[in-house]
Amino acid sequence: MAKVRALKCKECGAEYKVEPLHVCEFCFGPLEIVYDYEEIKKNISREKIEKGPKSLWRYVDLLPVENPTVGLSAGFTPLTKAENLGKLLGLNNLYIKDDSVNHPTLSFKDRVVAVALSKAKEFGFDTAACASTGNLANSVAAHAASASMKCYVFIPSNLETNKIIGSLVFNPTVVAVDGNYDDVNRLSSEIANEFGWAFVNINVRPFYSEGSKTLAYEVAEQLGWRIPDVVVAPLASGSLYTKIWKGFNELREVGLVDRNLPRMLGAQAEGCSPIYQAFKEGRDFIKPVKPNTIAKSIAIGNPADGPYAVKVAKESRGDIQIATDEEVIEGIKLLAKTEGIFTETAGGTTIAVLKKFVEAGLIGKDEVVVAYITGNGYKTMEVLEGKLNKLIHIKPSLIEFKQKVTGKK
Amino acid sequence: MNAMKLKLIYPQEKIKEPILSKLCKSFEVDINIRKANVQEKVGWLELELTGKEEEIEKAIQWLSQQGIDVSPIEGQVFVE
Ligand SMILES: Cc1ncc(COP(=O)(O)O)c(C=O)c1O
Ligand SMILES: [Zn+2]
Numbered sequence: 001m002a003k004v005r006a007l008k009c010k011e012c013g014a015e016y017k018v019e020p021l022h023v024c025e026f027c028f029g030p031l032e033i034v035y036d037y038e039e040i041k042k043n044i045s046r047e048k049i050e051k052g053p054k055s056l057w058r059y060v061d062l063l064p065v066e067n068p069t070v071g072l073s074a075g076f077t078p079l080t081k082a083e084n085l086g087k088l089l090g091l092n093n094l095y096i097k098d099d100s101v102n103h104p105t106l107s108f109k110d111r112v113v114a115v116a117l118s119k120a121k122e123f124g125f126d127t128a129a130c131a132s133t134g135n136l137a138n139s140v141a142a143h144a145a146s147a148s149m150k151c152y153v154f155i156p157s158n159l160e161t162n163k164i165i166g167s168l169v170f171n172p173t174v175v176a177v178d179g180n181y182d183d184v185n186r187l188s189s190e191i192a193n194e195f196g197w198a199f200v201n202i203n204v205r206p207f208y209s210e211g212s213k214t215l216a217y218e219v220a221e222q223l224g225w226r227i228p229d230v231v232v233a234p235l236a237s238g239s240l241y242t243k244i245w246k247g248f249n250e251l252r253e254v255g256l257v258d259r260n261l262p263r264m265l266g267a268q269a270e271g272c273s274p275i276y277q278a279f280k281e282g283r284d285f286i287k288p289v290k291p292n293t294i295a296k297s298i299a300i301g302n303p304a305d306g307p308y309a310v311k312v313a314k315e316s317r318g319d320i321q322i323a324t325d326e327e328v329i330e331g332i333k334l335l336a337k338t339e340g341i342f343t344e345t346a347g348g349t350t351i352a353v354l355k356k357f358v359e360a361g362l363i364g365k366d367e368v369v370v371a372y373i374t375g376n377g378y379k380t381m382e383v384l385e386g387k388l389n390k391l392i393h394i395k396p397s398l399i400e401f402k403q404k405v406t407g408k409k
Numbered sequence: 410m411n412a413m414k415l416k417l418i419y420p421q422e423k424i425k426e427p428i429l430s431k432l433c434k435s436f437e438v439d440i441n442i443r444k445a446n447v448q449e450k451v452g453w454l455e456l457e458l459t460g461k462e463e464e465i466e467k468a469i470q471w472l473s474q475q476g477i478d479v480s481p482i483e484g485q486v487f488v489e
Contacts, residue, residue, distance in 0.1 A: 189481035243434045
């Protein structure tokens with residue numbers, strides 16, 4: 001009767017019991033959750049979902065958690081029809097999935113962490129950990145606090161503290177490691193192996209990444225139970241992008257929707273584009289790069305799910321594009337001034353790349369297009385310094401106001 | 410005994426060197442290769458390194474000094 005059957009290696013197919021494991025013992029491939037869709041199909045319906053909680057947990061039947069206890073308000077973010085931006089780009093059916101207002105830390109990471117830590121609690125972990133200073137760390141620290149779990153966050157020691165205040169405020173133990181990102185990364189893997197902690201993006205990663213599927217479920221429901229024609233989403237590790245695809249596939253599998261699958265368009269920053277490069281060169285493996293871009297939340301030089309993202313781009317008849325730092329900033333400004341949504345650099349990348357795809361003629365004007373905005377601009381304000389209109393300074397005088405502001409006498 | 414699952418990426422100029430054989434002679438570690446793909450311009454392999462903690466750390470350091478990119482199998486999990 002269980003909805004989750006096993007963990008399965010994405011490479012060799014070896015199956016494992018449902019445990020906090022993430023790598024195949026034989027071939028070192030990543031493990032993924034396998035569901036019993038026949039069983040789920042008997043239990044699930046549009047009506048049941050619509051009566052569920054106003055959070056991602058309305059889709060609990062398609063998630064690897066029995067009893068959600070962490071992140072109960074995550075998800076169910078707005079899907080806005082972008083009339084102004086659509087008009088400007090020449091798209092009649094453009095929508096923004098707005099995870100810049102996700103609860104509680106304003107990025108899509110609240111989805112994955114809600115699932116990871118709910119599962120970690122079921123496994124009996126009392127400590128949550130991650131290696132990150134950005135959105136992921138914010139979300140893990142916040143959810144751990146509300147779940148009364150101990151929390152460790154690992155960062156390289158040369159970082160400015162102001163980047164980590166959004167985590168420190170939740171009172172985790174922050175460990176600054178002497179060394180670069182790679183050293184932090186390797187050390188975290190060793191720690192995850194040895195200590196009994198739930199490292200959200202290491203040993204509970206198979207559960208964690210499933211949380212992103214809800215970005216597909218919600219969009220389909222919000223469109224009146226239909227799958228969009230085109231999706232645009234950012235790529236860092238490649239997890240979000242591949243799981244949105246999995247989400248749409250599952251909705252068809254369990255009979256909640258019956259349309260064709262979307263073309264998956266991916267966005268990377270030019271200064272960190274290993275997945276784009278592999279896709280363009282037709283490689284099935286990723287050559288790591290050293291990140292050099294303002295889009296830091298998506299700057300992963302050696303992306304764990306890169307090869308699978310390349311596969312999804314091909315399989316869905318999609319594509320992957322890049323944006324320069326300048327274009328990323330223009331993307332942020334464009335979304336803000338047309339739709340009143342302030343996103344961070346990842347969202348700026350998505351909008352910049354959406355624009356390129358439209359200009360290249362890859363999107364039809366009547367197609368239903370969804371752009372995933374995954375983070376909030378108030379977190380990366382510094383990138384806009386010097387890039388916005390200047391203030392107009394005046395004395396408190398009506399005459400000066402007329403002269404300097406309205407230009408009328 | 411500790412074990413570490415690693416992905417090694419070789420730049421073109423290192424592909425023809427017997428790096429792993431030197432590694433095993435210089436440090437008290439064992440290697441067990443699980444997957445590999447060596448092409449003209451770049452090569453990678455995935456292996457498990459077993460040995461004492463200090464020996465593993467020294468071995469990783471040595472590999473990096475040789476110009477090999479060493480990362481945990483999980484890929485890069487660190488996000489800024
Ligand atoms: C705002 C934002 N968007 C997108 C991503 C991409 O996520 P993934 O690593 O799943 O590709 C991240 C995190 O890495 C992020 O912080
Ligand atoms: Zn395997």
